[in-house]
Every structure is written in C-alpha cells, then in structure tokens.
Amino acid sequence: GESPRRWLFTIMHHLFIDQMRKVNRRGEAAMLPLEAGEAVAQPAEQVxxxxxxxxxxxxxxxxxxxxxxxxxxxxxxxxxxxxxxxxGVPAGTLMSRIARGREELRGLLDDTARRRAIRIVEK
Known part of the structure; x- marks a missing residue:
C-alpha cells in the first residue's frame, strides 16, 4: 500500500489544484499569507x-x-x-516540468533582482 505521507500529499495536491481553479475562475491573484512576525523583523531578517x-x-x-x-x-x-x-504523470513528464520550472523560476528571480538593482541605483 501507499505510505501515509504519499497519500496525504496526493490529497493536498488535489485540494491545491481545486483552489487554483477557483482562483483562476475569479481572476484573483493567488497569494500566500505573510508569515507571522514578518512585518516586525530586524534589518538582517527583513532582507x-x-x-x-x-x-x-x-x-x-x-x-x-x-x-x-x-x-x-x-x-x-x-x-x-x-x-x-x-x-499522476510519467517520470519523464515530471523531469521536464522540473527543468522548465527551474528555468522559468530563474528568469523571474533574475528579473526581480534587476528591478531591485534599478530601484537602488535610482535612489
């Protein structure tokens, strides 16, 4: 049988997909809540x-x-x-999604870093 961890993640994955579909239908931005204490962090912690x-x-x-x-x-x-x-996908599909996801993530983070650098230079 399946391990409880895998079974739980399967359920969580399906709940996540259902939630994302609801968000996309409503046209809302999907945002994770801020961590408690994030607003009162020290400078090093803020970075x-x-x-x-x-x-x-x-x-x-x-x-x-x-x-x-x-x-x-x-x-x-x-x-x-x-x-x-x-x-519920073949291993090759999963590996492709991971590779493309990493590329996309790297590009987004590079763009964010460039925008932050521009804001610092403009000040």
Missing part, C-alpha cells in the same frame, strides 16, 4: 524575508504543474518516481 517573499512570489508565478513538480522534489524531498506517481 532574508524579502528574499523569501520574492522566491514565493516567483513560485506562484510559474505554472501550477511546474510549481507542483518543483515543490514536491526540491522542497518536500520526494523522489522523481514518488512525485510522478502522486501527480
């Missing part, structure tokens, strides 16, 4: 918090399929085979 927020925002900007593949393998630590099974 780290800004970087974390930029990564979260970039993750939210990529396609849901690519985001799910990246999160399951890179963050949650599932093997390619486990993640492919949970997402």
């Amino acid at each position: 780290e918090s800004i970087a974390s927020r930029e990564i979260i925002d970039a993750l939210q900007a990529i396609s849901p399929d690519r985001r799910a593949a990246l999160v399951m393998v890179a963050i949650e630590g599932f093997s390619y085979a486990e993640a492919a099974n949970i997402l």
